[in-house]
Amino acid sequence: MAELVAGAFLSSSFQVIFEKLASVDIRDYFGGNKLDDLVKELDIKLNSINHVLEEAEIKQYQNTHVKKWHDELKHVLYDADQILDEIATDAMLNKMNAESEPVTNFISGMWSSITTNPFESRINEQLEKLELLADQTKRLGLEDGPCASKEGLVSWKPSKTLSTTALVDESTIYGREVQKEELIKLLLEGNDSGNKVPIISIVGLGGMGKTTLAKLVCNDKKIKEHFQLQAWVYVSESFDVVGLTKAILESFKFSANGENLSLLHQQLQHELTGKKYLIVLDDIWNVNAACWEDLLLPFNHGSSGSKIIVTTREKKVGNVLNSKLFDLQQLDKSDCWRLFETHAFHGRNKCENPELESIGKKIVNKCGGLPLAVKTLAQLLRRKFSVPEWTKILETDMWRLPDGVNINPVLRLSYHNLPSNHKRCFAYCSIIPKGYMFDKGELINYWMAEGLLKCCEAYNSEEEFGSEIFSDLESISFLQQSHHTYFFTQEHYFFMHDLVNDLAKSVSGEFCTQIVGSSVEVIPERTRHIRYLNCGDNLLEPIFERKGLRSLILQDCTATLLSNDVQRDLFSRLTWLRMLSFRHCRLxxxxxxxxxxxxxxxxxxxxxxxxxLPDTICMLYNLQTLLLQGCHKLTELPSNFSKLINLRHLELPFDFRHQPWLKKMPMNIGKLNKLQSLPYFIVEEQHGSNIKELEKLNHLHGRIHIKGLGNVIDPADAVMANLKDKKYLEELYMDFYKNGREEMNESIVERNVSVLEALHPNSNLKRLTIVNYNGNSFPNWLRGSDLPNLYCPELSRVGLLAYNAPYLRCLCSKLETILSLPSTTFVQLEGSDCVL
Structure with missing residues (x-):
């Protein structure tokens, strides 16, 4: 496994700025010589600061003056990056105009050459700020860092590391065997508390393994057999009785409709009556007895033997709930060492590394018996498997953080040893609320929008680089895979432990703000990223005042809050936004x-x-991700949609059967040749030749549903769709549905056969579904070995007219080998004209 090379948080920001300055478009925009002088001056100032970045990053935790200097530098770099993005966008628009109106653009270029560039003064302003910061380094006692290269520059180029997997193994729990059996015994014993359901509070420090112990117990066979119903609800710091009641109902797999607490309580009481249940309320903070009395009212009607488990850091919570306290203590030294050894040595023989074993035991003694701290640090040291690296970790000053810094030093140390790009991506995770489940692709697209994946020369794409960073953060447990499952998706979801979330908020500082509820607090001037949850009907004025805002996530906002006037204000004042979300808002x-x-x-x-969508959305030339899932009233996209030349991920609305909601595709969608995500493509009834638009979309990943293949008249158009070159597609859904009934005849049957033959997929395809197909044979590419990776073919509502029985038996035999199933069960054929 490749090593993670530590780097200062801001060093990759410097690289991005230099790369932007070196781009051809920006150099042409400034006219070469002018820019050379600016670049030279900026280079000198940045490099004079670059030498001290690593030392400043460590010293900021002990010296408030260094922290202020570091934050101001981050603020200036944000502004510098902002200006360069504006210049790059202006340069791109000039280039597009030149291609469409060369004469007009030539005159414009002549005029700009004799006028002052509007960005020069803003760049000079940032240069002055950088010069001031550079002058302060010596007064702050910042010397050239030890990681400076011979030329005096920090190496910030990322090395391409191997893919990693999460080291989270819930079955490998050390030192909790006794506590597990004690807790199981408590859960299985009878109820002697009258009407009230018994509550057991697992109490312990953050990172002690309270949640892990609860999961371990809930998955035990005896517990599963004893309780008829089980539910798990994450509570955290927010406490809303209505919301929690609905979450509990849903966790029990009951529907939860409406906001009326009385009706919800009646429903919950009805569902639990006479049933023996176990519910876990994870991560409780609220100590308001009245709130708990309201929440727990329906729970006294289950069968005798029902139980509630809560996990909390506060004994006061357990007392308020009148619960039995189950105090979880730190692991002892031997169990800590076993845990550390498993993750740090990972199959290596520690006897062959006696010096590492000695250093490792000293490191473990500093972890304070916290399982999360031990495991996280062990996973980091596994990536740095050498005596010098382990010694450096042991002797670092970061074990001794000043009073008032409420962040586990082990987690802080693990963060400090990440590469620069990883640090910036992790800090952006502070925008994620505690307890929030997120998709891997969702977070990577956040990072990409913020420009955190630009330094990826060793990778094929920003998405690949982001996936590598995600895997590295997962490998040290900064990101963890959730064990919650959702019936409507096969996607894996992830979460951050509360302590890790606190660490992310600590390193992002005032640059990232979360607002919950109806009151907007004072927002720091340097804030660049805001997440606003459970928005009320108040004005967004305090947010609009943050002119440099780059990310704005509004969630559950009311229609009043997002009126047309408010939108106009937002879009006119927050023009620096790179990321905007209205998900689940009443818009x-x-x-x-x-x-x-x-x-x-x-x-x-x-x-x-x-x-x-308004036509002006097509002017967002930098747009990379557009998400429209669940927009069931949206049936058409703007006609100029193809102008979104940088679009990479497009998610479209579909119904509960995963059928397309749009009526047709926008014209010239084939020009969006950077697209990687396109859930479906509709072949139009009157323009079946539009399937040719797929020709250049060779970067498509994952799954695509092609609907309306019955509308293709000329098989040559299907050939031009060029499915054979789409090597990243893993799932293909081919639907030959055609609007209106068409009387079958020999020519139509032959045409369908030819069209399907022409739609030869790439050999990397894993899943194939063909529906509504009317033909007299299957294509040659399905008959032979063209699709060696195909493991789940499905035929549905297929009418095989005068089919070739020997050939069909051959196909069955092939699928029998693939699926290891009898030939009569290899595909779904309900509603088809053939019988096997």
Whole structure:
């Protein structure tokens, strides 16, 4: 496994700025010589600061003056990056105009050459700030860092590391065997507390393994057999009786409708009556007895023997609940060492590394018996498997953090030893609320929108680089895979432990703010990223005042809050936004002023009531991700949609059967040749030749549903769809549905056969579904060995007219080998004209 090379948080920011300055478009924009002088001056100032970045990053935890200096430097770099993004966008627009109107652009270029560039003064302003910061380094006692290279520059180029997997193994728990059996015994014993359901509070420090112990117990065979119903609800610091009651109902797999607490309580009481249940309320903070009395009212009607487990850091919570306290203590030294040894040595013989074993035991003694701290640090040291690296960790000053810094030093140390890009991506995770389950692709697209994946020369794409960073953060347990399952998706979801979330908030500082509820607090001037949860009907004025805002996530906002006037204000004042989300907001219309957000890279309109998108959305030339899932009133995209030339991920609305909600595809969608995500493509009834638009979309990943293949008249058009070159596609759904009934005849049958033959997929395809196909044979590419990776073919509603029985038996035999199933069960054929 490749090693993670530590780097200062801001060093990759410097690289991004230099790379932007070196781009051809920006050099042409400034006219070469002018820019050379600016670049030279900026280079000198940045490099004079670059030498001290690592030392400043460590000293900021002991010296408030160094922290202020470091934060101001981050603020200036944000502004410098912002200006360069504006210049790059202006340069891109000039280039596009030159291609469409060369004469007009030539005149414009002549004029700009004799006028002052509007960005020069802003760049000079940032240069002055950098010079001031450079002058302060010596007064702050910052010397050239030990990681400076011979030329005096920190190496910030990322090395391409091997893919890693999470080291989270819930079955490997050390030192909790006795506590597990004690807890199981408590859960299995009878109820002697009258009507009230007994509550057991697992109490312990953060990172002690309270949640892990609860999961371990709940998965025990005896517990599963004893309780008829089980539920798990994450509570955390927010406490809303209505929301929690609905979450409990849903966790028990009951529907939960409405906001009326009385009705919800009646439903919950009805569902639990006469049933023996176990519910876990994870991570409780609230000590308000009245709130708990309201929440627990319906739980006294289950069968005798029902139990509630809560996990909490506060004994006061357990006392308020009148519960039995189960105090979870630190692991002893031997168990800590076993845990450390498992993750740090990972199959290596420690006897062959006696010096590492000695150093490792000293490191373990500093972890304070916290399982999370031991495991996280062990996973880090596994990546740095050498005596010098382990010694450096043992002797670092970061074990001794000043009073008032409420962050576990082991987690802080693990963070400090990450590469620069990883640090910046992890800090951005502070925008994730505690207890929030997120998808891997969702987080990577956040990082990409913020420009955190630009330094990826060793990778094929920013997404690949982001996936590598995600895996590295997962490998040290900064990101963990959730064991919650959702019936409507096969996706894996992830979460951050509360202590890790606190660490992310600590390192991001005032640059990231979360707001919960109806009151908007004072937002720091340097804030660049805001997440606003459970928005009320108050104004967003305090947010709009943050002119440099780059990320704004609004969740569950009311229609009043997002009126057209408010939107116009937002889009006119927050023009630096790169990431904007209205997910689950009561939004029915998007105003034209959305086109002002020239730098926007990520727009999430999922689960809104949007009926149409304004044409001005096609002016968002930097847009990379557009999410429209759940927009069931949206049936068409703007006609100029193909102008979104940088679009990479497009999620479209579909119904509960995963059928397309749009009526047709936008014109010239084939020009969006950077697309990696496109859930479906609709072949139009009147324009079946539009299937040719798929020709250049060779970067498509994952799954695509092609609907309306019965509308393809000329098989040559299907050939031009070029499915054979789409090597990243793993799932293909081919639907030959055609609007209106068409009387079958020999020519139509032959045409369908030819079209399907022409749609030869790439050999990397893993899943194939063919529906509504009417032909007299299957294609040659399905008959032979063209699809060696295919493991789950499915035929549905297929009418095989005069089919070739020997051939079909051959196909059955092939699928029998693939699936190891009898030939009569290899595919779904309900509603088909053939019988096996």
């Amino acid at each position: 029915s219309e998007l105003v034209d002023e959305i086109g002002n957000l020239k730098l926007l890279r990520y727009l999430d309109l999922s689960c809104t009531k949007i009926k149409s």
